[in-house]
Amino acid sequence: MRATPLSPAHLSPYIQPVQAPDPLLVFDRAVLRQRRERAARDWDRISFLKREIAERLVERLSDVRRVFRSGLDLGCHGDEVATALGGGEQVSRLVRCDLGLGFACRARGPVLVADEEALPFAPHAFDLVLSAMNLHWVNDLPGTLIQIRRCLEPDGLFLGAMLGGRTLWELRQALAAAESEIEGGLSPRVSPFADLSDAAGLLQRAGFAMPVADSEKIEVEYEHALALMRELSAMGEGNLIAERRRGFSRRRTFLRAAEIYAERFTRPSGRVVASFEILFLHGWAPHASQPQPLKPGTAQHRLAAALGTAEMSAGEKARRN
DSSP states (O other): OOEEEEOOHHHHHOOOOOOOOOOOOOOHHHHHHHHHHHEEEEEEEOOOHOOOOOHHHHHHTTTSOOOEEEEEESSSSSHHHHHHHTSSSEEEEEEEEEHHHHHHTTTTSSSEEEEETSBBTTTTOOEEEEEEOOGGGGGHHHHHHHHHHHHHHEEEEEEEEEEOOTHHHHHHHHHHHHHHHHSSSOOOOOOOOOOOOHHHHHHHHOOOEEEEEEEEEEEEEEESHHHHHHHHHHHSOOOOOOTTOOOOOHHHHHHHHHHHHHHHHHHHTSSSEEEEEEEEEEEOOOOTTTTOOOOOTTSSSSSHHHHHHOOOOHHHHHOOO
């Protein structure tokens, strides 16, 4: 069964007119769209990382004892999240969305092409938003998270999984060493990603309640570093920094980087390892029924009593010291 594009009547509960924002341009989104279209042509061969991340994301959703009426898969790629969800017992209706038309055409349910930086969805259109391996290419991540929160119903859930700052640290190290040695300088060759230390704060800034962020590491073995680079390119996950070097890189630089990579990161199997850090983001659209922090001075039990110690005022502590 192929994609079923939504008619205007079907889209009306979800869509509202929007104007594209003026983000800080860290990533070249026009190139990202082009690469997405190319990647969609041979996606089944190179989709292993997205499948793994989607399965881990849906596994976390299964811990939430709730059936969702209307969900959004933001950045659907090859429909991996929908596949991991299975028969729809937990999500009654799933709308897919992707930046690339090629990926949208692979979806097996209602789908539209849209930009994560200018989401076209009406307020409170969904009670669940899922996003796997997609948000790391957004220029204004806090702004996109705000848009996601706005399109959620009160007490709606956002679950996201994105590449984190420790992703491909081995490749960064090898490329930096090779470029410094061969070309006498450095240029940005691997895109920067958010750190775990910032993730929960981003959710809080976007207005999510009970924000939680954690990370997992996925290690993948390759025959050599050049095979890793080819696969990243095929997946559409190559360097997208807007200020990247536009000319052709020296072949000698990449060959030297592969040598350095092999010297430093070869496993006993004879293959090299590449690390992917996955940040998992979890937040709820605010609602009055959710647990609220107590106001200062309203606690009903003393911390000292819970700890079995004597309570002293600040003045008493000062006199004892």
